[in-house]
Amino acid sequence: MVCILLSDGEVVKTQDVIGYGIDGYVISRPPNVLKIPMLLGDVQPDGGIKAHSDNHLNLGHLEAEKEIYERLRNVKGVAECIECTSNGILLKYYRNGSLDVRITRHRPPTMPWRWKWVNMATDIIASCHGKGVLVFDIALRNFLLADDFSLRIIDFANSTLVSQNMDITRVNKDGCTVTLDLLHLSNVIYSIMTWQNFSVDCAMESEWPNTDRMPNLEGLDCGWIITKCWNREYTAIQGLIADVQLCADNSLSARPLHDQDLELWSFGD
Numbered sequence: 001m002v003c004i005l006l007s008d009g010e011v012v013k014t015q016d017v018i019g020y021g022i023d024g025y026v027i028s029r030p031p032n033v034l035k036i037p038m039l040l041g042d043v044q045p046d047g048g049i050k051a052h053s054d055n056h057l058n059l060g061h062l063e064a065e066k067e068i069y070e071r072l073r074n075v076k077g078v079a080e081c082i083e084c085t086s087n088g089i090l091l092k093y094y095r096n097g098s099l100d101v102r103i104t105r106h107r108p109p110t111m112p113w114r115w116k117w118v119n120m121a122t123d124i125i126a127s128c129h130g131k132g133v134l135v136f137d138i139a140l141r142n143f144l145l146a147d148d149f150s151l152r153i154i155d156f157a158n159s160t161l162v163s164q165n166m167d168i169t170r171v172n173k174d175g176c177t178v179t180l181d182l183l184h185l186s187n188v189i190y191s192i193m194t195w196q197n198f199s200v201d202c203a204m205e206s207e208w209p210n211t212d213r214m215p216n217l218e219g220l221d222c223g224w225i226i227t228k229c230w231n232r233e234y235t236a237i238q239g240l241i242a243d244v245q246l247c248a249d250n251s252l253s254a255r256p257l258h259d260q261d262l263e264l265w266s267f268g269d
Contacts, residue, residue, distance in 0.1 A: 002043075003040070003042070004040060004041075005049070008086065021155075023038060023058070037088065039059070040052045041055075062157075069081040072131055080092035095147075096146070099144075099192070108195040128153075132162040132168060134171065138184035142154050178235070186229030
């Protein structure tokens with residue numbers, strides 16, 4: 001029987017595994033969660049554990065992500081990193097789940113609340129860029145909901161750490177760029193505003209999707225912003241922030257966000 005191991009050799013209980021990816025697992029460590037590398041072992045007839053011979057190849061998979069969490073420590077909107085240890089990355093647990101699950105299982109919130117999320121998501125990515133991090137994996141599943149339903153971003157396994165002395169808008173690291181981040185961010189914006197999951201595979205600039213893969217944006221207030229992202233018209237996220245704020249202000253001028261908007265939505269579905 002195959003089991004999951006921590007770096008220190010402890011066997012992980014199957015019921016503690018709450019998520020996984022190509023590079024590791026997320027396990028419950030109440031009141032937090034621990035992201036660990038993919039280390040496996042075989043349970044022997046005598047009850048002992050024989051670690052897989054290729055485990056050493058996976059031991060370093062989280063090291064780069066640990067550096068990024070340290071760089072982004074205390075940045076507003078980034079999931080709280082409690083500590084980085086030899087076993088993995090200890091993160092705060094966000095019981096309200098992710099945006100993709102919220103969209104799949106719940107009715108849409110008010111438009112003012114959706115605009116609030118769009119502004120939050122954009123500001124979070126801007127903060128990451130300001131700290132020299134190209135996020136790359138900007139997706140609904142990686143935006144978690146805090147107790148007050150504000151957003152927290154997770155998963156920097158495929159992110160790029162850039163020297164803070166460099167102009168991040170000029171960086172192209174293996175095809176990862178600011179404009180690529182904005183492409184993926186625009187898909188999140190579209191998903192929030194239309195309340196439907198949408199994404200497009202694009203791992204590097206050379207794989208940029210054709211605009212014929214863009215969804216129908218007719219009648220969508222922020223459609224022109226999404227189009228600009230797809231057409232690579234923004235050279236930095238600051239331009240996107242300005243346009244999002246302008247569009248939000250125009251859309252919400254007749255009805256600002258009130259506290260009861262969140263209360264009625266979050267407990268009424």
